[in-house]
Amino acid sequence: MIKFLFKGLLLDRHRSLFPILTITMGVALTVILHAWINGILGDMIDTNARFATGHVKITTRAYAENIDQMPNDLAMTGTDELISELEKDYPDWDWVQRIQFGGILDAPDESGETRSQGMAVGFAMDLFSDHSEEVERLNLSEAIIQGRTPNQSGEILISEDLAERLDVKPGDALTLLSSTMYGSMAFQNFTLAGTVRFGMAALDRGAMLIDIHDAQAALDMVDASGEILGFSPTRFYNNEEATQLTQSFNAKYAEDEDPFAPMMMRLRDQNDLASMLDYIRSMIALFISVFIMAMGMVLWNSGLIGGLRRYGEIGVRLAIGETKGHIYRSMILESVLIGMMGSILGTVAGLGLAWLLQTYGINIGNSVKDATMMMPNTFRAHITPPTYIIGFPPGIIATVIGTSLSGIGIYRRQTAQLFKELEA
Amino acid sequence: MFSKILFIGLFIYSAFAQYPSGEEILNSIDVNMSSRNRKVVSKMIIHGRRGSRTIESRSWVEGTDKSFTEYLAPAREKGTKMLKLDDRLWMYSPATDRTIQISGHMLRQSVMGSDLSYEDMMEDPKLINDYDAVVTGEKDVDGRPCWIVELTAKHADVAYHFRKIWVDKARNIPLKEDLIAKSGKLLKRMTLDNITFMNGRWYPKRFVFKDMLKSGEGTEFLVESIEFNVDIPEHLFTKAALR
Numbered sequence: 001m002i003k004f005l006f007k008g009l010l011l012d013r014h015r016s017l018f019p020i021l022t023i024t025m026g027v028a029l030t031v032i033l034h035a036w037i038n039g040i041l042g043d044m045i046d047t048n049a050r051f052a053t054g055h056v057k058i059t060t061r062a063y064a065e066n067i068d069q070m071p072n073d074l075a076m077t078g079t080d081e082l083i084s085e086l087e088k089d090y091p092d093w094d095w096v097q098r099i100q101f102g103g104i105l106d107a108p109d110e111s112g113e114t115r116s117q118g119m120a121v122g123f124a125m126d127l128f129s130d131h132s133e134e135v136e137r138l139n140l141s142e143a144i145i146q147g148r149t150p151n152q153s154g155e156i157l158i159s160e161d162l163a164e165r166l167d168v169k170p171g172d173a174l175t176l177l178s179s180t181m182y183g184s185m186a187f188q189n190f191t192l193a194g195t196v197r198f199g200m201a202a203l204d205r206g207a208m209l210i211d212i213h214d215a216q217a218a219l220d221m222v223d224a225s226g227e228i229l230g231f232s233p234t235r236f237y238n239n240e241e242a243t244q245l246t247q248s249f250n251a252k253y254a255e256d257e258d259p260f261a262p263m264m265m266r267l268r269d270q271n272d273l274a275s276m277l278d279y280i281r282s283m284i285a286l287f288i289s290v291f292i293m294a295m296g297m298v299l300w301n302s303g304l305i306g307g308l309r310r311y312g313e314i315g316v317r318l319a320i321g322e323t324k325g326h327i328y329r330s331m332i333l334e335s336v337l338i339g340m341m342g343s344i345l346g347t348v349a350g351l352g353l354a355w356l357l358q359t360y361g362i363n364i365g366n367s368v369k370d371a372t373m374m375m376p377n378t379f380r381a382h383i384t385p386p387t388y389i390i391g392f393p394p395g396i397i398a399t400v401i402g403t404s405l406s407g408i409g410i411y412r413r414q415t416a417q418l419f420k421e422l423e424a
Numbered sequence: 425m426f427s428k429i430l431f432i433g434l435f436i437y438s439a440f441a442q443y444p445s446g447e448e449i450l451n452s453i454d455v456n457m458s459s460r461n462r463k464v465v466s467k468m469i470i471h472g473r474r475g476s477r478t479i480e481s482r483s484w485v486e487g488t489d490k491s492f493t494e495y496l497a498p499a500r501e502k503g504t505k506m507l508k509l510d511d512r513l514w515m516y517s518p519a520t521d522r523t524i525q526i527s528g529h530m531l532r533q534s535v536m537g538s539d540l541s542y543e544d545m546m547e548d549p550k551l552i553n554d555y556d557a558v559v560t561g562e563k564d565v566d567g568r569p570c571w572i573v574e575l576t577a578k579h580a581d582v583a584y585h586f587r588k589i590w591v592d593k594a595r596n597i598p599l600k601e602d603l604i605a606k607s608g609k610l611l612k613r614m615t616l617d618n619i620t621f622m623n624g625r626w627y628p629k630r631f632v633f634k635d636m637l638k639s640g641e642g643t644e645f646l647v648e649s650i651e652f653n654v655d656i657p658e659h660l661f662t663k664a665a666l667r
Contacts, residue, residue, distance in 0.1 A: 073472065106524045114525040175522045182477060183470065183537015184501055187517035
């Protein structure tokens with residue numbers, strides 16, 4: 001039966017060409033959109049996790065209330081002990097201390113007075129410990145434009161753009177002017193080890209990176225840090241896993257009313273990521289629903305036109321004794337075959353275009369140059385296993401719905417009138 | 425009829441005539457609070473969410489243009505020096521042996537995490553130069569009768585566009601001040617107490633500043649010693665004095 005219908009579709013192109021082309025285009029669009037959204041979401045989650053949020057983050061409650069202001073005066077103390085506890089309680093996770101801080105970087109002239117200076121956002125992480133994965137996590141080696149990564153205390157990395165503004169090069173001296181954890185002025189001299197570009201406007205405008213121990217010394221934060229980030233052993237963010245961990249950790253401090261007690265939050269609870277992730281997911285669902293409805297209507301329409309064209313054929317089939325139900329079912333089966341063919345062609349075409357977007361991406365650097373959210377300048381598609389099959393359900397459902405609606409006309413034909421109709 | 429109008433007019437005049445003019449009050453405050461220059465040794469107790477800390481400093485201030493401050497304690501701040509000339513500020517830190525110039529907008533930022541700005545700490549403005557004043561009422565503050573005076577800035581480059589001050593009638597010194605932005609938002613509240621008569625003028629030995637825009641319990645500024653109209657060597661107001 002299937003072979004018979006398939007042969008019919010191939011031989012009678014009027015019956016299959018337009019529906020297959022329609023489905024191909026729709027499925028290709030769905031595949032590209034899925035890969036594109038997947039890529040953007042994945043990049044944003046990954047970038048935010050590595051640079052800012054971790055898969056989970058621990059701060060004090062008071063710090064969390066004003067987290068956008070990097071309030072190191074509300075930072076955690078006794079962090080070495082807390083890290084030890086975390087490593088004992090959740091040994092599979094990687095726990096790292098981070099300090100974010102603002103400050104002025106000042107480049108001196110020959111007499112030690114200000115030659116140039118600029119505002120910078122500081123990131124401090126463990127750059128030197130043997131077990132630390134921070135250099136790899138932040139891709140520092142890849143991001144280096146001039147010089148090298150710091151290999152000893154007192155060295156600093158700054159963004160290439162900031163280095164250009166300050167007119168400094170590797171080996172030059174820089175002085176950090178910031179605030180200590182207690183609000184006093186913090187001065188610290190550094191040597192510029194290198195410059196970096198991460199391809200993220202929020203960092204490339206004016207980031208400085210130093211070792212966590214240098215930051216703790218400069219900001220009077222010995223055995224203290226603003227944030228502790230946790231990274232899943234799978235290296236990927238899993239919301240359920242993060243939720244369980246967060247609930248388990250926060251339950252230990254539920255009775256503690258101290259505003260400086262630690263609290264854990266998930267990645268999606270930070271940087272407005274929850275609303276953005278939910279918005280993007282709902283947009284995907286909306287797009288696929290609209291696609292099914294629109295394609296269904298187009299195919300319903302084409303089915304009606306096809307039905308008119310096949311009016312005689314169906315009449316003859318009814319006249320020779322084929323039941324209405326059998327004809328209807330054979331047309332539905334035909335539509336499934338058309339849907340399959342369109343979905344296969346659309347998926348192949350969509351994957352091809354998605355691969356181009358995955359390889360080359362689209363640079364939106366100019367549009368996000370003032371962005372404060374961690375996001376890459378180049379957005380790329382990301383093809384994942386679901387991308388290979390995402391086009392099939394809407395492709396097949398749309399053709400089946402279209403044919404089901406247009407095929408209802410078969411039941412309206414009166415067998416007694418058939419020969420009159422055929423004569424006419 | 426004429427006598428009635430005259431009576432009402434005289435009544436209204438006499439009611440307002442009980443209040444001194446705003447200008448008169450500002451002049452009398454400036455006589456107490458302001459001077460050609462001053463040398464102050466002070467303690468600043470900053471009450472933050474994590475506890476209190478004390479910073480000691482010695483300052484030389486000449487009007488609103490020249491100021492030099494050297495921090496004396498705690499050990500981490502000791503030796504840090506600040507020089508302000510007009511709207512330029514330089515800082516010297518002995519730990520880095522660097523002199524860093526800070527742009528003018530920093531002058532309205534907090535000093536050492538306190539509730540005082542650099543301008544609050546390093547300037548000695550005459551109110552009469554910067555504000556128009558109107559006496560709007562009278563009220564007791566800490567049991568002392570005070571004039572309520574509302575000040576409006578004469579020009580745009582003052583930190584607080586409006587001020588509402590409660591001025592001790594007998595000693596011509598503010599006991600309380602609300603420092604208000606042009607938008608009407610209350611920025612800081614200051615109380616002044618431990619008023620002492622010294623060198624022929626009344627002067628508060630304790631100021632309590634509360635920045636209303638930040639958490640914390642405020643900052644006490646305690647005057648340990650103060651000298652008015654002293655001879656300040658000119659080289660003190662140069663960058664060479666920082667090192």
